[in-house]
Amino acid sequence: MNQLASLPNVSALADNAEHIAEERIFSDLINTLLAERFLDDQLVDWLTPEVLGRLLSLPDGPFWEWPVGTSCLRWWVDRDAKQAIVFPVKKAIVQPYRYVPSGGVFSVRFLDSGDIAEPWHKLTPVELLQHVIAVCLNEHQRQQKGVANVLDLLATTQWQLRQSIAGSTTERNLLGLSTAQCFQALERRAALRDRPFHPVAKAKQGLDEANHEYYAAEFDRPMTLRWIAMDRRQLMLGTQAVAGEMLHEPMDLILTAAERQAIEAEMASRGLARSTHLAMPVHPWQMEYGLPEHLSEMLAKGDGIPLETAGGVFQATSSLRSLAPIDSGRHYLKLPMAVFSLGAARYLPAVKLINGERGQTMLEQAKPLDPVLQTRLHLCEERQWWSYMPEGSGLFDDPPRHLGAMVREYPATLLEDQGVRLLPMAALGVPLFRDDGHFFDDWLRYRQLPEKADAIEGLFGEVCSGFFDIVLRLYRLGLMPEIHGQNAVLVWRDGHIDGLLLRDHDSVRLHQPWLDRNGIDDPDYQIRPGYSNSLYNDSPRDLLFYLQTLGIQVNLCAIIETLALHYDVEEASLWRVLRGCLKDRIAQLPFTAEERKTLQAVLFDDVRWPLKCVLRPLLEQQGVPGSMPSGKSTLPNPFRSEAFLSAEGVR
Template sequence: MSEPDQSTVVPPGLSAPTVADRLRPLPPTAERALVLPLPSIDTTLAVPIEAMRAYRRPDPVGDVVRCDVDTTRRLMRPKTVLQTLWTAGRLNGATHDDVERLTEEFADSAANLALSYTQRNQRELSIRQQASDADWDSDTAFLRAATDPILRSERLITEGHPLHPGAKLRQGFCSSEVVSYASEYDGVPEIRFVAVTNEYSSGVTTEGGLTLSERLYELVSGLRDAVADAVTDAGHDPESMTVLPVHPWQYRHELPERYGRELDRGVIVAIPDCALPAAATVSLRTLVPQGTKRSTPPHLKLSLGIQTTSSIRTITPQTVHNGPRITDVLDRVLDDGQFKSLRGLPETAGACFHDPGGPHTDGQSHDRAKHLSALVRHNPLKYVDDGKLPVTGAALLSRGPLEDRPLIDVLAPDGGPDMTASFLRRYAETIVPDALRLLVAYGIGLEAHLQNCIIVFDDGFPDEVFIRDYGGLRICRDRLAAASHSISLYPGSVTVSDEMRPAYDKLTYALFQNHLAEVIRFLVRQGTISESRCWEIVSAVVGETLENLRYDGIPATWIDDAAEVLFESTWEYKCLTRMRLTDKSHSYVHESVPNPLSRSSE
């Protein structure tokens, strides 16, 4: 570790070298220490880090250490670190209640992470015991052997969100429910069903598509008869009802508590005699039906009233109604022959409980709509050619069960820095050009973070990328109209804006600050390539893409504007911990950080 700056402010009686000495023994990869003096309580916090990564992100590799004048101790719990900072007055005006709430979130996340690590160890032992008989000689072979490699890859994801302080927060689940409903435990929740009178429901489909009820009847054997029996007994005509799939946790907890009156009145009718086994995905609320006659059953995104990271994972009426409408637009745009490797995963039908009247943009009716809602999405396996391997982007950072290293290390070919550089360029070329074309030419900023992307590998290199979940993307209405497309969305939707900035911010945060920054961080850990070279590669792909757009007749002013944003010297970086302190997940807090794509130093 390099020697600390002698000018560093430390508690009275301590020198900077003393602080460094107290951190030893250090993890072998630690290059320096991040030191935070807390003079108001005469102490210092320090943590070994591997490096300061792009966007000024420290890469910690050891415990936080508290260095008082006479003692040194390791702070093993997030709660202790948070309370130390609170006592020192370093939490930017957060209240005591804010600290208590965030402490609870940290504790829940830490407990779930510990449980997840235990499960990973047990899983790996089981897989290794099966490997010889199953002819799994590598992690790649293990993934390829699955009927659904995407689902198998998601079950390897142990650590959750790569940037969020509550990466494994599942507030609302007890431990047994975590095990029953989470993907890393091979959770197989049984989807339940309710029927809602058409007067109290609202839905939408893609142009000419089937309704949510019709799609469910096609998918689930016996559902039509079970609905007919239940609603007839309640005095309704089956044709006057909308069928909604319900997550079993929601069915057990939220349905009787939030909709008890509607159940008593027969506005909502539970369907007790039909359930659909489904595999949990990493998102928890999106489930993959099992045991159906279809080899690629659609994915069902269901409301789930628990908090993960910063949000309660319900589905707003805006998302329900917008998904199929965005699908219609994206399908037309992506099918025009200009896009090479990016495909959207259509959201074909959605429906929700919907009090009469509306639209409901806030208040109790909006809340009731978002807790009983669902969307149907195409299964990405429909689009994967034989011989190719699809993997969820977030799984690339997870340890494979057989080779004891991240999947990206397994999938990226060995061969030194030039081979790693070639892999990264191919990876960037698979997603960046098409995502930027959507942004610049159509005003659509994708939420292309790791969890939303399925990366399809062919002969060891990325070949295609599928984008799922349209609820978080952003659209500039005027730019889309200038490209001869229009869209009408549910009132109160933050999805659309009259300006480009929200679309820029969505893509730059999700794709560059989250997705590619994590891919690069793991490639750099292999030790064969520098981080600066990695970002030079990505920056070059961005520049080449913008130049290619000029040749395609995209207005020069649009491209120049995009270049200014993408290459500006600093970007705004989302401060997730500060946002959690104020409990304002949709009121963003930013800090200006150096942009690794910037060409200002050239």
Template sequence: MTKSLDTARRRLLAKMISELSWEEVLHPEEGNAFQLLLASTRVYRFQATRRIWDNLDIEPESLSVDTGETPCPLRFVVDAREELDMTPDTEAMFLRELSNTLRQDIELKRLFGGLDAQALIALPPRTLHAALEGHPKAVANKGRLGWGTADVAAYAPEYKEPMQLFWLAADQTLLRSGKSRNICENDLLGDVFGTDQRDALRQEAQQAGATDAHVLLPVHPWQWYNHLEQFFVAEIAQHRLIPLGQHGPKFVATPSLRTLTPVSGGPYEVKLSLGILNTSAWRGMPGKYIEHGGALSDWLSDIVRADPLLTGRVIVLREALGHWAAHPTLSDCPDAPYRHHEMLGAIWRENADAKTSPNQKAVLAAALFHQGACGTPLAQAYANAAGLSIAVWLEALFKVTVVPLWHMLCRYGVGFIAHGQNITVILENHIPVGMALKDFQGDLDLVDQDFPEMKNLDPDIRALLPRKPPAYIIHDIQTAHFVTVLRFLSMALTRTGQIEESRFYDILRDVLLDYKTSHLELAERHNMFDLFEQTMPKVCINKVRLAIGYGDSGERPLPARGTDLVNPLANNGHLQGAIDGELLSAGR
């Protein structure tokens, strides 16, 4: 246990110093070794390599502190109190989040630490995803404030504990609802339960007082027992919400915690409100997108189906059915903190496993930079299993992920916040052949211009979605995908000697330029959404928590901005000259 604790503490501290230095909260001095002199007079030393995104890749075993004590991330917070500049209450809560994270890091090591990369890629995706370590940028990425250890053991993904959903019969007058076209709610529930169990539950609801005005609504069992049963007391007493207990097939949590996937397989996952704080935000569900989620999914599916570049490469995981309930009294308090407005909601979303063929696997992009006990990143393990060099494997990956993301932005003005849990890579014989997109409730933006290609999108949805100018919406790719996914993938592959980071981004640049030259009709849009500028913004998430603390607010916290990054995709002159020549010859 002592060795596990020491390893986990060193790894978490290395991540903390790395990310907080990258966010310009800490300023280590560089020499033969890096040295961090704190205002408290404590001195931390370590070995590190500065990577292509200007982030420090720290060797955890090299960490030392001048006191001679074993380095500890909790003690570091106290030692760096002046640099972190938190109020006392924020510092205490941050320490709790860190401690929770440290405990689960130790647990992940216990549960999965003996598996090498080859063993991990052989696991079913659901089990592999349970082994993942969480948000790569967030320092306290498993804080899960609101859960005790019994809750974590019952509901956290790493334990893979099956759970039954808690069901309510909900009066439709309480709800805002939406669905995809051609979706029949009764048929969907039949797919989830089986027709006999669905009908039995409906009969039970009727015996409990439900009428034709009630619909069957799932909630997370923890949410019911810890929030909803007390919060909606009047609605329960009035039979507007009728509790039916836990029923139906078993589900397990995915890394996002509030999205549950069926243990025995099935066409749908379910995303549920969850009143805990994790990675900077309360994990409830906003209601403003619910009525239009299905229609938006349908529009995106139509785009993919009709576009030669996207069809066959991209799967849209449609939001088939959604319900959300406002608390009747609290809805008259619009300025109340957002978490109180997001207590009760459910979205049935298509399951990636059910949308792929039997010889394919649907793997979260966040899994690609995960390392097995052997130290090998899973991307390299997949390339080895496919019999490909990592360079060829990465080229395939970029063609079916980054190219479609950029194409959808350039042609349709749609930006996906493409972090490692929103992007699922479809592997066939271990080779990337496509990707699945999900989570359009707040993680999708439109450019602030009405492109002709948007004409089939409902004007109400257009007005509802965030509209961003080109210079901002491009960050949905740069920040959410390049910096939050590829930064960690390139670092892991370079650290283990698989490929140099410069070569990694040369491959990405070449793939994007090949796409650009083959779609000259979009030249103006490619320039509008330029991925090749010399610099790009740095977006910081940890320093925001340090600054704003844990007090309730009416809106989710927004990231802060740091010093601009040097873009590793910045155009080489000869490559850009070749493109310009092709554009001139095309008369554009």
């Protein structure tokens, strides 16, 4: 197996954590640089086979880990000084070339003969990015605020990923755990990668080493919630958080009777009646750091009064601010944190909660329109929320966004069924850093299948079919949920994929004419004036953008990469399975002739596919948005790529 796929034991893992983290970052960074065309206008060529062969044969050289047959890309950062950066790449399906893991990135000077002059220098990811900034950006671009921030994000990613690899806990025998325990174990695994292929996804700016180890999911640390008594007149409520119905308030949903009584006793002793004040949970990190920094005026006015009594023990999930109860209950929490991840602040604005309600309503209206959606599409309940909204504030004002809470309720029919396992798709796409195994290991044993390519491809086909079936049925009605691997959760029941569970409904995209055709109401999303709007899509092709990018290039491609590494299966074979499942689902669903024509053209016939860019928008970033900065470009259609067609035997 590849070194990034598995390591032999925990002690070796700790010793290698720095190297593994660096190579994981190099893979994502270089692949992003190539995909987003940073080097397209640079002087780039290839080392000749003769020079590369001599390098690989050096007994004490730095290039011994490069596989035989590797191509070596040479980027001239200073042609006059004969100074270049070299790194190994291979032809790939999702983009023309991808970095070869564990190969290393080197700054070297070349002799007139073409050989490399000693000494050579092995770069760090930050040093590589510094070269990119110096050579690929102009002076105006280098002065953008985002540039310094990306350098900090990359450095933060490296130490936090190193810490996570060295200290994370994972579980074997996932099917031996309860449904809720297995779900949380897979959430911890998903947290090890966060957003696949994003070079700074792991960075959580604002957390020092102690807080990162305490609050990040992969370390499996329980935390006790803090509470604040909020003046009810200063709150906005979700439609399922009706004032006066105490069973729909946070304390009653997530605390034990003893914990609730302790908080009520403190409130009573301080003259804070439940009729005038609501006890709202606060993330302990936010209580210590976020509220004093961002809501000091609110605290001084007394709109919110911090309580001394703590209660409710939770753990982080793959999303730092989304918390799971340690008692395996179905009421989870989403709380704001003044932490920055993926270039965005992790606050919890009321506008996102409002849009989440409206997205959920659309999905609920869609279910009765399709018998399969009715039984196999599952939704988290996300209409129980409370948000600080003082008089005179607007939905897009900054300070109130740092205080709020949403109780996310998982379907009891799933979480309490011991024949069910909930599989965050992101957990299936995490390269394994130790010998803990992949969920497919458990699945193979359950089905009594051999660990062979045919069996792996068969199970992956079940993943693809189950996923595409739900997503395409929603697309046919004019909807496209946020289907990256963190939000899309497969329902595994008694050894088979039996449905899809969706959470985080605030970005359900739509094509209005198809909603109208099917009697689904316009959600009337709240969109900040002057900001881009990706929720309303003018054409079916626009809606398919999110299937191609989030659904396939991010979600399923990460699973392909991981399965290929862990089981030594050819990536092209898994892409072939994906294509077959996609074609089959399209053929089986009742699309019109015109709709089929669009699907065939966009997914299979077009020479190029869209790409969701992540690095350029970060470098150009000026402010602090509430969602990940991104842009658009294109890549070759993976089903028409040279690497895929070559594997198919097509020339």
